[in-house]
Amino acid sequence: xxxxxxxxxxxxxxxxxxxxxxxxxxxxxxxxxxxxxxxxxxxxxxxxxxxxxxxxxxxxxxxxxxxxxxxxxxxxxxxxxxxxxxxxxxxxxxxxxxxxxxxxxxxxxxxxxxxxxxxxxxxxxxxxxxxxxxxxxxxxxxxxxxxxxxxxxxxxxxxxxxxxxxxxxxxxxxxxxxxxxxxxxxxxxxxxxxxxxxxxxxxxxxxxxxxxxxxxxxxxxxxxxxxxxxxxxxxxxxxxxxxxxxxxxxxxxxxxxxxxxxxxxxxxxxxxxxxxxxxxxxxxxxxxxxxxxxxxxxxxxxxxxxxxxxxxxxxxxxxxxxxxxxxxxxxxxxxxxxxxxxxxxxxxxxxxxxxxxxxxxxxxxxxxxxxxxxxxxxxxxxxxxxxxxxxxxxxxxxxxxxxxxxxxxxxxxxxxxxxxxxxxxxxxxxxxxxxxxxxxxxxxxxxxxxxxxxxxxxxxxxxxxxxxxxxxxxxxxxxxxxxxxxxxxxxxxxxxxxxxxxxxxx
Amino acid sequence: xxxxxxxxxxxxxxxxxxxxxxxxxxxxxxxxxxxxxxxxxxxxxxxxxxxxxxxxxxxxxxxxxxxxxxxxxxxxxxxxxxxxxxxxxxxxxxxxxxxxxxxxxxxxxxxxxxxxxxxxxxxxxxxxxxxxxxxxxxxxxxxxxxxxxxxxxxxxxxxxxxxxxxxxxxxxxxxxxxxxxxxxxxxxxxx
Numbered sequence: 001x002x003x004x005x006x007x008x009x010x011x012x013x014x015x016x017x018x019x020x021x022x023x024x025x026x027x028x029x030x031x032x033x034x035x036x037x038x039x040x041x042x043x044x045x046x047x048x049x050x051x052x053x054x055x056x057x058x059x060x061x062x063x064x065x066x067x068x069x070x071x072x073x074x075x076x077x078x079x080x081x082x083x084x085x086x087x088x089x090x091x092x093x094x095x096x097x098x099x100x101x102x103x104x105x106x107x108x109x110x111x112x113x114x115x116x117x118x119x120x121x122x123x124x125x126x127x128x129x130x131x132x133x134x135x136x137x138x139x140x141x142x143x144x145x146x147x148x149x150x151x152x153x154x155x156x157x158x159x160x161x162x163x164x165x166x167x168x169x170x171x172x173x174x175x176x177x178x179x180x181x182x183x184x185x186x187x188x189x190x191x192x193x194x195x196x197x198x199x200x201x202x203x204x205x206x207x208x209x210x211x212x213x214x215x216x217x218x219x220x221x222x223x224x225x226x227x228x229x230x231x232x233x234x235x236x237x238x239x240x241x242x243x244x245x246x247x248x249x250x251x252x253x254x255x256x257x258x259x260x261x262x263x264x265x266x267x268x269x270x271x272x273x274x275x276x277x278x279x280x281x282x283x284x285x286x287x288x289x290x291x292x293x294x295x296x297x298x299x300x301x302x303x304x305x306x307x308x309x310x311x312x313x314x315x316x317x318x319x320x321x322x323x324x325x326x327x328x329x330x331x332x333x334x335x336x337x338x339x340x341x342x343x344x345x346x347x348x349x350x351x352x353x354x355x356x357x358x359x360x361x362x363x364x365x366x367x368x369x370x371x372x373x374x375x376x377x378x379x380x381x382x383x384x385x386x387x388x389x390x391x392x393x394x395x396x397x398x399x400x401x402x403x404x405x406x407x408x409x410x411x412x413x414x415x416x417x418x419x420x421x422x423x424x425x426x427x428x429x430x431x432x433x434x435x436x437x438x439x440x441x442x443x444x445x446x447x448x449x450x451x452x453x454x455x456x457x458x459x460x461x462x463x464x465x466x467x468x469x470x471x472x473x474x475x476x477x478x479x480x481x482x483x484x485x486x487x488x489x490x491x492x493x494x495x496x497x498x499x500x501x502x503x504x505x506x
Numbered sequence: 507x508x509x510x511x512x513x514x515x516x517x518x519x520x521x522x523x524x525x526x527x528x529x530x531x532x533x534x535x536x537x538x539x540x541x542x543x544x545x546x547x548x549x550x551x552x553x554x555x556x557x558x559x560x561x562x563x564x565x566x567x568x569x570x571x572x573x574x575x576x577x578x579x580x581x582x583x584x585x586x587x588x589x590x591x592x593x594x595x596x597x598x599x600x601x602x603x604x605x606x607x608x609x610x611x612x613x614x615x616x617x618x619x620x621x622x623x624x625x626x627x628x629x630x631x632x633x634x635x636x637x638x639x640x641x642x643x644x645x646x647x648x649x650x651x652x653x654x655x656x657x658x659x660x661x662x663x664x665x666x667x668x669x670x671x672x673x674x675x676x677x678x679x680x681x682x683x684x685x686x687x688x689x690x691x692x693x694x695x696x697x
């Protein structure tokens with residue numbers, strides 16, 4: 001099936017009532033989660049994951065993708081109205097969105113955000129339609145060495161790209177990989193780290209871990225100060241329409257931001273957040289009026305918001321085409337597919353075309369839904385901002401607990417969620433990044449499988465893993481990504497240490 | 507939660523020295539500031555100990571196999587050794603490299619009591635799930651949390667607890683068809 005045929009087939013699947021409903025529920029839930037403080041896309045998606053059990057696999061993925069989009073929009077709404085970005089990718093929206101709101105232009109700022117998301121998201125879907133089959137076809141030729149390089153290399157990059165000290169990303173990654181070894185070994189069936197407990201032989205559930213690490217930990221942080229009472233002005237639909245001048249000024253940033261977001265979305269790490277910052281810098285550097293940035297420049301919202309949505313769309317490509325997630329939310333999309341017994345990867349395009357093309361095209365449908373939904377429902381979103389935290393925290397706790405149980409009908413998963421919640425709270429206090437833990441937990445069994453297969457094929461030769469030019473190339477890129485920053489820091493420190501000595505020279 | 511002034515006070519008391527913790531705030535303690543370095547080292551030492559135990563378990567209880575046919579211990583052993591090496595390097599890094607933000611705020615006073623109350627309620631709620639089931643446990647836990655976090659009167663907190671838990675329970679059991687198991691004392695209710 002070619003890209004055009006595939007896109008039409010996917011559109012046919014995507015406009016089925018079940019998928020439209022899934023996208024609608026996801027978009028609404030995501031927008032609300034994005035508006036409410038703390039919970040975030042991973043915690044929110046994990047809590048809602050049991051919902052996907054009642055739907056088919058395609059609908060499940062579409063719903064989580066809808067949540068992902070919705071959260072971005074909701075987070076940007078609070079960034080504009082309250083100067084409180086809901087998520088990291090929404091931080092940039094506050095730079096110029098909030099000053100616009102202070103000038104009485106909150107409505108057009110939100111309108112520009114909705115339009116930016118729609119236009120860049122749609123453009124990214126078109127690019128993804130042509131790009132994904134190429135990636136999937138290329139991946140068909142991959143062996144264990146290439147898949148190991150992509151999965152382990154991607155995980156290492158994710159752990160380092162998230163920033164901070166060496167331990168802040170790599171230690172959580174190691175914990176995730178270690179947790180993944182609990183349960184029965186896939187090859188020999190030998191129980192590992194189960195200590196005779198039957199329930200542990202099933203392994204650690206990614207949903208329970210996500211709920212604890214991202215959901216319960218955030219609730220504990222919210223419990224520190226639940227006295228939030230935001231004052232938000234009322235907004236109406238007609239207030240949201242931008243002026244012709246504002247629209248004209250947005251066209252260039254949409255194109256540039258969309259291209260930046262699409263490219264970065266294909267890479268491991270917090271691509272959506274990174275793309276917004278990069279897009280903002282690009283817009284500021286190409287603008288004829290850089291002095292307006294930070295004071296309510298439309299370009300400062302249009303570019304980053306387009307980048308944000310484009311990155312969210314293109315990041316689905318590594319999942320569908322390679323079966324490798326590069327972020328925590330995307331790991332949950334894989335988890336949703338696995339709950340239905342589907343392993344994503346290059347063969348999914350041939351074996352389950354309805355999922356491959358249906359998910360891609362439903363992203364277009366999801367963008368349309370978000371545009372239609374968000375503009376008229378702005379008053380409802382503003383009302384959601386007024387929900388007191390002391391009602392929100394217990395409600396989310398009870399839902400999260402049931403959701404942790406629901407994924408596998410296991411009480412042990414609730415205990416895991418609580419334990420990981422405590423760990424997540426400590427992580428937050430000491431700047432450890434939880435995303436590599438979750439992705440490590442998901443990728444651990446895959447990495448182990450690729451290592452075993454590779455050693456089997458090569459009769460124990462470790463050089464097999466760097467024998468092909470492609471795997472060698474990937475490892476070189478990974479080594480560069482992992483070592484670049486520490487090397488630069490080390491060189492800078494050595495220079496700084498030498499400088500005083502140089503000054504003393506005659 | 508502490509404000510910026512608390513943070514400043516804390517920085518003066520133990521900035522980047524790893525000298526432990528102190529309380530801050532002018533009119534009584536509002537937060538406890540910890541040296542981030544000390545805290546990180548403690549956490550990393552804990553993970554190091556866990557990794558040693560994890561690797562030792564793989565070494566003693568599982569078959570390593572051969573290079574051409576790895577056994578169940580092969581991958582856990584690699585992961586364990588990797589964590590040990592990373593933890594050791596990270597400990598050295600934590601001690602040698604100065605933190606950008608050298609303090610960690612732990613909430614104390616009213617904020618601290620709320621967090622402890624939240625954590626205690628969560629633990630009691632999970633314990634209660636085994637014995638009283640979801641519905642009863644959810645109702646009391648939500649009521650307690652609404653009361654503790656928002657200082658609402660008990661009748662209002664209880665009413666909100668009943669309504670919220672019932673709706674959530676109904677949604678999971680009737681819409682998602684996920685039924686909670688019977689508890690020790692109370693059988694699961696099915697709508």
